[in-house]
Amino acid sequence: MNDYEYPEKPKRGMRSSRRRAMRGDKLVPGLIMVGLGLIFMLQAFDVFSMDWGKVWPLFILIPGFVLIFSAWREYAQDGDFDRGQAFSGVMAILVGLIFFFDWDWGKVWPLFLIVPGLGMLLGWIGDDDDEDKGSHH
Numbered sequence: 183m184n185d186y187e188y189p190e191k192p193k194r195g196m197r198s199s200r201r202r203a204m205r206g207d208k209l210v211p212g213l214i215m216v217g218l219g220l221i222f223m224l225q226a227f228d229v230f231s232m233d234w235g236k237v238w239p240l241f242i243l244i245p246g247f248v249l250i251f252s253a254w255r256e257y258a259q260d261g262d263f264d265r266g267q268a269f270s271g272v273m274a275i276l277v278g279l280i281f282f283f284d285w286d287w288g289k290v291w292p293l294f295l296i297v298p299g300l301g302m303l304l305g306w307i308g309d310d311d312d313e314d315k316g317s318h319h
Contacts, residue, residue, distance in 0.1 A: 210248050239281035246274030265306045272297060 249271030301307040
């Protein structure tokens with residue numbers, strides 16, 4: 183193909199799978215927004231009352247789960263696992279759980295050493311280039 187030719191138009195099946203993938207990117211955030219909107223509306227109409235001391239940590243937990251889900255979905259589609267995205271999700275979930283269960287930070291702070299350490303041991307954290315350099319020697 184030279185510089186003046188247009189790329190081949192995608193086949194019908196390819197376009198629909200691309201549309202499904204784009205819809206999938208909006209599925210989780212869309213469901214979260216609808217769910218939160220319904221919760222706020224039901225509370226405004228006094229259908230139920232909510233203790234916000236237990237709810238606000240969900241604003242940390244949910245993005246953490248979204249990060250892990252996105253990394254998993256990308257791996258399922260492309261075979262490419264974004265370890266950084268998944269690890270960020272794990273750390274967000276850890277922080278969210280600490281706030282949700284009102285754990286004592288003075289007692290649970292070692293988790294911020296343990297979790298990354300496990301990530302290193304399991305290969306979740308690390309530079310891919312280090313593996314390549316070792317194989318060339």
